Structure formats: C-alpha cells, structure tokens
Amino acid sequence: xxxxxxxxxxxxxxxxxxxxxxxxxxxxxxxxxxxxxxxxxxxxxxxxxxxxxxxxxxxxxxxxxxxxxxxxxxxxxxxxxxxxxxxxxxxxxxxxxxxxxxxxxxxxxxxxxxxxxxxxxxxxxxxxxxx
Numbered sequence: 451x452x453x454x455x456x457x458x459x460x461x462x463x464x465x466x467x468x469x470x471x472x473x474x475x476x477x478x479x480x481x482x483x484x485x486x487x488x489x490x491x492x493x494x495x496x497x498x499x500x501x502x503x504x505x506x507x508x509x510x511x512x513x514x515x516x517x518x519x520x521x522x523x524x525x526x527x528x529x530x531x532x533x534x535x536x537x538x539x540x541x542x543x544x545x546x547x548x549x550x551x552x553x554x555x556x557x558x559x560x561x562x563x564x565x566x567x568x569x570x571x572x573x574x575x576x577x578x579x580x581x
Contacts, residue, residue: 480519485541486512488519497537506544508552514543 480488492499500522504514518540522533545554546565555562 478518480516480537480539483516484512485514485516485539488516488539492537496535498535500536500538501541502538503540505542506553508545508554509543511541511543514541515546516540517542 480491483491489499502520505517506514516539520538522536522538524533525531526533545552547557547562547569548554555565557563557566
C-alpha cells in the first residue's frame with residue numbers, strides 16, 4: 451500500500467510538471483542597458499518598442515537605463531493572435547549614482563559601486579587620451 455501511494459505521488463508530480471511547465475526563467479537581454487543600445491538591439495530583432503514605464507526625469511531618453519523588459523503580454527486582432535513583434539521597456543531615468551543634486555543608486559549599493567567604478571575608469575581613460 452505504501453509503495454503504491456509513493457508511486458502514485460511520483461507519477462502525479464511528474465504529470466503536473468509536464469502539464470504546468472517547469473517554471474524555468476529566462477534572462478532579460480535588455481536589462482541594464484542604456485535605452486539607445488537596447489532600442490538598437492530590439493530594432494535589429496525587428497521588434498517595435500513601447501515604453502511601458504519611466505521613473506525619473508534627470509537623464510535624456512537615450513541615456514535612461516532599461517530596468518526590465520517583456521514581450522507584449524496581449525492579443526491583437528479579430529483572430530486573437532499573440533503579439534510577437536512588440537517589446538515593452540521599463541526605464542529608470544534617474545542618474546546611475548546619486549549626487550547631492552540628482553537621484554540615483556547609492557554608491558554603497560552593488561549597482562552604485564559598479565557605476566562609480568565605470569565613471570572613474572572612463573575619466574582615467576579620458577585623461578590618458580588627452581595627455
């Protein structure tokens with residue numbers, strides 16, 4: 451009896467996994483990129499871009515950071531076809547690192563440390579090229 455119950459449970463769990471999917475997440479290929487770079491990549495993939503959300507107003511649109519993206523979650527037309535040629539971008543238009551006058555990531559956060567290091571590297575390269 452115990453053996454048949456365990457076997458039935460295993461079969462039921464396998465069937466549920468097959469029916470519902472394993473829930474594997476996919477990486478967001480646009481997240482973390484500047485809008486200009488992400489838009490160029492999406493355009494190259496023949497996708498239409500829609501800005502679903504924008505936080506902040508300190509940066510120009512092309513300098514905003516894509517925090518996440520998603521393919522269109524809706525249907526279109528009389529035949530109710532799933533939209534496959536549209537991607538929605540969620541943008542952060544605050545600065546990469548906070549300053550006394552501009553909002554952004556804390557320089558103590560992982561994102562802020564990375565942005566601060568990138569800014570310092572760019573400044574070092576610029577000063578070396580100018581010499």
